[in-house]
Amino acid sequence: MNFRDSVSSMATDREEVEANRFAAALLAPETMVRRAVRGINVTSADGLVGDLAKRFGMSTTAMNYRLLNLGILSDPM
Numbered sequence: 001m002n003f004r005d006s007v008s009s010m011a012t013d014r015e016e017v018e019a020n021r022f023a024a025a026l027l028a029p030e031t032m033v034r035r036a037v038r039g040i041n042v043t044s045a046d047g048l049v050g051d052l053a054k055r056f057g058m059s060t061t062a063m064n065y066r067l068l069n070l071g072i073l074s075d076p077m
Contacts, residue, residue, distance in 0.1 A: 024066045028056045037072060049077055 036055055042048045053063040067073040
């Protein structure tokens with residue numbers, strides 16, 4: 001069992017990065033996120049992140065990272 005520490009929070013540990021990637025894909029699968037993005041009528045990146053976070057039951061921070069990793073957003077919020 002690995003416990004979270006100051007090293008794991010830096011996103012440099014391979015296992016931590018893989019675990020985060022798996023969790024993101026499980027909570028917000030790419031095809032579902034992309035479909036939801038096409039169906040949303042928002043005027044700002046903040047609105048997009050907030051709406052999707054609610055839809056997928058995620059924090060806005062987690063959704064922001066998911067959208068960045070999928071290339072839907074280009075700049076972090």
